[in-house]
Amino acid sequence: MAGESVGSHRRGYYLYLIPGFVGLVVIVIGPQIANFVLSFTAWKGVGTPRWVGGQNYQRLLTDDQFWGSMHNTLLYMISMTAIPVLIGIVLASLLFDYVRDQFGEKVSSFFRAAFYLPQILPLTVAGVLWGWILNPVGVANAILKTVGLGWLAQNWIGDATYALSAVSLVIVWVQVGYCLVVFMAGMSRIDPALYEAAQLDGAGWWQRLVSITIPMLAPEIFVVVLTTLIAALKVFAPVFVLTQGGPDDATLAPSYLTYYHFFTTQRVGYAAAVSTVQMILTLGLAVIFLMFQQRQAAKGA
Amino acid sequence: MKIALSKVALVAAASLMLGTTAYAQDKTFNIWWYEGADSAQGITWTKALEELKANHPDVTVNFEQKTFDQLQQSGSMILNSAEAPDVLEYNKGNATAGLVSSQGLLTNLDDAYTAQGWDKILNEGQLVLSRYDDLGVYGSGHIWGISTYGEYVSAFYNIDAFEKAGVKVPTTLEELTAAFETFKAQGVTPLALGGASTSGQHLLASLAYTKADDTWVQNYQGLKAPLDGAPYLFAAQTLTDWLAKGYITKDSTGMNDDDASLQFTSGQSPMYVSGTWNLGNFSANIKDFKWGQFVIPTPKFSVGSTGNLWVIPKGSKNPELAKEFISLLLSTKYQTEQANNGGVSFAADPAGVTNPVGANASAVFAQIAAKQGLGFYPDWPVPGYYDVLNQKDTGLLQGTLTPEQFVDEIKQVYDDAQASQ
Numbered sequence: 001m002a003g004e005s006v007g008s009h010r011r012g013y014y015l016y017l018i019p020g021f022v023g024l025v026v027i028v029i030g031p032q033i034a035n036f037v038l039s040f041t042a043w044k045g046v047g048t049p050r051w052v053g054g055q056n057y058q059r060l061l062t063d064d065q066f067w068g069s070m071h072n073t074l075l076y077m078i079s080m081t082a083i084p085v086l087i088g089i090v091l092a093s094l095l096f097d098y099v100r101d102q103f104g105e106k107v108s109s110f111f112r113a114a115f116y117l118p119q120i121l122p123l124t125v126a127g128v129l130w131g132w133i134l135n136p137v138g139v140a141n142a143i144l145k146t147v148g149l150g151w152l153a154q155n156w157i158g159d160a161t162y163a164l165s166a167v168s169l170v171i172v173w174v175q176v177g178y179c180l181v182v183f184m185a186g187m188s189r190i191d192p193a194l195y196e197a198a199q200l201d202g203a204g205w206w207q208r209l210v211s212i213t214i215p216m217l218a219p220e221i222f223v224v225v226l227t228t229l230i231a232a233l234k235v236f237a238p239v240f241v242l243t244q245g246g247p248d249d250a251t252l253a254p255s256y257l258t259y260y261h262f263f264t265t266q267r268v269g270y271a272a273a274v275s276t277v278q279m280i281l282t283l284g285l286a287v288i289f290l291m292f293q294q295r296q297a298a299k300g301a
Numbered sequence: 302m303k304i305a306l307s308k309v310a311l312v313a314a315a316s317l318m319l320g321t322t323a324y325a326q327d328k329t330f331n332i333w334w335y336e337g338a339d340s341a342q343g344i345t346w347t348k349a350l351e352e353l354k355a356n357h358p359d360v361t362v363n364f365e366q367k368t369f370d371q372l373q374q375s376g377s378m379i380l381n382s383a384e385a386p387d388v389l390e391y392n393k394g395n396a397t398a399g400l401v402s403s404q405g406l407l408t409n410l411d412d413a414y415t416a417q418g419w420d421k422i423l424n425e426g427q428l429v430l431s432r433y434d435d436l437g438v439y440g441s442g443h444i445w446g447i448s449t450y451g452e453y454v455s456a457f458y459n460i461d462a463f464e465k466a467g468v469k470v471p472t473t474l475e476e477l478t479a480a481f482e483t484f485k486a487q488g489v490t491p492l493a494l495g496g497a498s499t500s501g502q503h504l505l506a507s508l509a510y511t512k513a514d515d516t517w518v519q520n521y522q523g524l525k526a527p528l529d530g531a532p533y534l535f536a537a538q539t540l541t542d543w544l545a546k547g548y549i550t551k552d553s554t555g556m557n558d559d560d561a562s563l564q565f566t567s568g569q570s571p572m573y574v575s576g577t578w579n580l581g582n583f584s585a586n587i588k589d590f591k592w593g594q595f596v597i598p599t600p601k602f603s604v605g606s607t608g609n610l611w612v613i614p615k616g617s618k619n620p621e622l623a624k625e626f627i628s629l630l631l632s633t634k635y636q637t638e639q640a641n642n643g644g645v646s647f648a649a650d651p652a653g654v655t656n657p658v659g660a661n662a663s664a665v666f667a668q669i670a671a672k673q674g675l676g677f678y679p680d681w682p683v684p685g686y687y688d689v690l691n692q693k694d695t696g697l698l699q700g701t702l703t704p705e706q707f708v709d710e711i712k713q714v715y716d717d718a719q720a721s722q
């Protein structure tokens with residue numbers, strides 16, 4: 001009975017989807033198609049693109065810069081996903097399970113807000129600050145020298161040995177807050193009775209974390225890992241602000257390579273090819289993850 | 302279809318980058334430049350714009366401060382859109398002004414050059430970068446832009462520190478090395494360097510020019526032949542040698558030009574190799590010591606050129622006002638004003654220039670220009686070469702590239718561009 005009336009009115013609702021759909025086409029789908037088409041052309045950014053077939057992709061296969069940037073992406077995945085997720089879980093559990101009990105809600109909220117602050121700060125601003133901290137005559141080295149650890153002082157962002165780690169450190173600093181906040185929200189969903197029962201049985205903080213928190217947080221962990229992996233594939237701002245991909249391409253990321261070819265070498269077609277590969281990887285990753293999640297959800301049900 | 306779509310994407314991208322820009326209306330004059338407000342050009346141009354306003358009280362003048370990077374990276378898209386202003390400062394060179402002129406986005410200034418009397422102020426040598434041919438290569442063809450100032454790279458030095466250390470201003474490369482050695486022996490790192498920035502590649506090019514003749518510079522800048530790496534090999538070897546001897550520090554790979562120039566202005570390093578665009582900053586901020594500049598000793602060529610160009614976009618609604626503004630900037634009054642603000646002028650009245658910095662810089666530029674020794678900038682021949690030189694320069698400075706590898710890597714990119722033009 002109800003089904004019939006919904007069915008007959010359903011067509012009218014589609015009208016309301018039009019504005020959103022137009023936005024999607026103009027801002028997301030259109031440029032993606034344009035980008036895909038451009039990746040088969042040679043184009044300087046003005047004038048008429050010239051069709052070159054698969055030449056850009058062929059060039060991609062032998063481009064050391066591109067492969068170097070893909071290699072760096074793997075490392076950015078560690079600093080954007082693996083480390084922040086691990087630190088995020090431990091910190092969230094500490095704040096939720098220990099700090100809140102011992103020091104109260106306010107202290108716990110304060111730390112949560114403080115860890116989240118880097119997410120709110122514009123990365124361009126944070127990047128400039130980190131640049132001042134990490135440059136050879138910067139704050140980090142000045143402090144090390146003052147406390148007598150001058151031998152530890154390094155040319156953090158200017159030496160290929162440390163540059164990638166230095167950029168990664170800044171990324172971890174930014175990402176931890178995001179993981180922490182999502183995990184803490186997830187923890188408030190877990191039935192406190194589970195913890196109480198475990199506590200009565202004599203389980204310590206670490207045991208509770210491993211046996212209750214992590215399994216129960218699986219959906220949140222899943223979302224955070226997916227979103228941060230996608231972000232790692234697209235990382236740009238920290239690299240742009242801190243090192244411009246240097247020294248000698250040691251911190252280069254695919255997005256920066258795209259930007260470089262689009263805006264400075266005027267190989268727009270080639271830049272489009274790099275970003276098409278990037279897009280396919282991102283989409284592939286997302287699809288695999290979503291399929292995996294669906295299977296997990298089905299199992300759970 | 303694909304062109305239409307890409308245009309949509311472009312306009313979207315360009316308008317995102319520009320933010321909101323008011324559409325030109327009647328009696329509105331839109332003008333952009335990116336020289337800093339406290340630079341000699343910025344101060345002078347602001348005053349000239351005031352005079353233009355006073356001469357045309359019925360016109361609303363809209364000035365927007367841009368940055369070099371904005372126009373370096375998206376200039377062609379802006380000029381290709383309805384957002385372009387009536388007149389603007391535009392980056393000189395094949396990859397920028399040359400590209401947009403060859404795409405028909407600029408107004409031809411051949412007639413204005415004589416009609417406005419600019420031919421009586423400028424000479425053909427100062428027009429080399431104003432002319433671009435049909436392919437957008439500088440040096441011949443129509444006049445597409447006008448420069449009203451010059452610039453060159455030299456060594457800035459701390460006169461007080463030189464006197465204290467008993468060092469004379471070097472006139473040969475050997476004397477320069479000896480000066481470095483004297484400072485080094487006294488525990489001072491003699492040369493501040495922004496290895497990841499412009500000053501790194503300008504130092505390399507200055508050293509390369511010590512081994513360069515006319516043919517090499519013309520071939521190099523004109524992208525006429527595969528790169529003859531010998532001058533760069535000498536430059537790279539010299540740089541690694543200086544690094545090994547401690548004349549420059551390995552830390553320079555983590556420093557940009559701002560960090561490096563701070564080493565000079567704060568008195569920590571007695572020398573810094575960079576361009577005349579620092580003159581305004583140094584005049585304003587160095588209070589504790591006397592400073593001067595000397596040209597890096599080369600047989601003929603220095604890194605330098607006439608300045609960026611004033612161009613009038615094809616869609617300019619006020620081309621006459623634009624020309625009037627350029628004429629103002631070339632007038633003796635504002636050329637003198639510019640030199641007095643520490644800038645490099647073409648046609649200042651020597652009697653009217655009271656600022657020794659501007660007078661000296663204008664005189665040095667005139668000398669270099671007179672022997673036709675403007676070697677231009679090392680990143681010009683190949684689009685994107687600026688980043689390549691920065692990346693490879695840091696590789697050299699941090700020791701991951703040998704001088705031979707350095708030359709191989711920059712040669713590969715150069716020859717690639719040379720072959721595919």
